Amino acid sequence: MSSRNSFVISVPSAENDTKKKNRSSLLSLIIIKKGTYDTKQLIHSIKVGIALALVSLLYLVEPLFDQVGENAMWAIMTVVVVFEFFAGATLSKGLNRGMGTVLGGLLGCLAAMLAQEVGGTARAATVGTSVFIFGAAATYFRLVPSIKKKYDYGVLIFILTFNLVVVSGLRGEQTVVLARERLATIVIGFVICMLTSLLIFPMWASDELHCSTVTKFNNLATSIEGCLEVYFKTMDENNKSRASNISDGYMSVLHSKSKDDNLANFAKWEPWHGKFGFNHPWDKYLYIGDLLRELATSIISLKGCLQSPPQPSMPLRLSIKDPCEAVSSFLVSTLRELGDSIMNMRRSRPGAVIIVKLQSTRLELREAISALGTVNGDGLATVSFVFLLMEMMGKVEKLVKEVEELGDLAGFLP
Incomplete structure (x- = not known):
């Protein structure tokens, strides 16, 4: 064989392998993850x-x-x-x-x-x-x-x-x-x-509760977005697997009750620091957390509609696509807006304006359901999906009011 076509592969010794493994394990202990x-x-x-x-x-x-x-x-x-x-x-x-x-x-x-x-x-x-x-x-x-x-x-x-x-x-x-x-x-x-x-680098339970509440809003918004995206995709064999890949952030929200209670209890003991005073309304955070968990249960039901075997036909689903996507888009943007409002401790749009928009969007969705006419097997599955969206709109409406009250009690900036 000519030397031009030959190549050399260096084979590391067992001793070098051991040294590299020990070095990498040591680095894994020293280097801190990004989280x-x-x-x-x-x-x-x-x-x-x-x-x-x-x-x-x-x-x-x-x-x-x-x-x-x-x-x-x-x-x-x-x-x-x-x-x-x-x-x-x-x-x-x-x-x-x-x-x-x-x-x-x-x-x-x-x-x-x-x-x-x-x-x-x-x-x-x-x-x-x-x-x-x-x-x-x-x-x-x-x-x-x-x-x-x-x-x-x-x-x-x-x-x-x-x-x-x-x-x-x-x-x-x-x-x-x-x-x-x-x-x-x-x-x-x-x-x-x-x-x-x-x-020495104090760890505040109040900061943790504040940030985790904001994270709940974003997790639920992402999950709703994923559900609607899957529902109106072309139906194929992988539809059910796609539904299972929807962000499961809503599950962390659902199981956050105990953690929130502990954090709120610890936050009440903490002295004044940063943007949190002695009388910060931590109980209001707990109530908002309860509403977010209720919304998470609705998302579970919505995801169940995507995974149930009798799926409605694609033409029937496409007939309500525009109003459903409008509702979804508004729910997602509202949840993220409320989360940003809490995170930055600044007021979002007036609650009355958001609520009026929610109610008008809900009316459009109800009219789309009325246009379906006779409700057969396919229509019943579609109606169930739409009613879950309407139920979620009612829960988001409560969240808008509670976040606005939180802004009043905590003195959010305009």
Whole structure:
């Protein structure tokens, strides 16, 4: 064979392959993905490490250890237990832990001193009775929804602290001293948590809830757009598979209830920052989220129309294409406009103008249905599709009103 037609292939050694694999795996650990969520996770991990390093100085620095002694353990435990991803969650847990410790310690001291004064065999009865009364009462209050939502952790710490103090068997004076020293170290741990959480790249639950609400609007708009695009395409064997490829952003909206509730609860604990004041209407975000989830259920039904076996004929579908696409286009643009309004905290078009346009578009769609005449099997499937669109228009109309109210309460700029 001539040298002109020959070529050489370099075969890497097994050792080089191993080095490259190790290098790539190391880079995969160091390089952060483009998604902001991964970056935030890394920042949070570093912040926890900083807080633990700072609180460990209570053990490592001799003068500090002489002041707190073995109670430094409580400061470390506080950092481990209290430090959360969001600043509002850290503040909520820290204040709950402090309040639970103070109340549990004070009442526990009073109960312990009372049992000490009684003395004798009645001492055990006094301790047992106080543990039963306060434990049962605190547990009952812990089950009340309004208390459980914001103060569940504080009530839990109260029960724990009260029982530890009462059953400790120490004298009243010793109990007070011990409770005071432990409370002081808990406060130190809490202060370290808050300083680290608020001063080093703070993660705000309010920002997360604000942005996730905007994302819901955009996800639903994209899903509606995809449904209409598939419905009026030429029918073929792949029609059903195309329907299954529609953006499933509506599913994330549907399953966001628990996350929204937690974020709103944490946001209420957060101090003033950026564009969010102390009295920002977070409950209104929750109500808007409920309406968006209702709209997501309608999109599920709409997608079901695309995947059901008895599909209407293409001529019948094309007869309502123009009004349906007009409705779809207006729904999509309205949802995105509302999302942009919330994101930028600026008012969109007046709600009355949007609602009038929605109502006139709905009337055109109703007239298109009336023009179908006799409703047979094909017509029934088409009518179902159109009525789902009309139902979605009613839900978007409610969203327009709620976003406008949110603008009034939050002071959106014109």
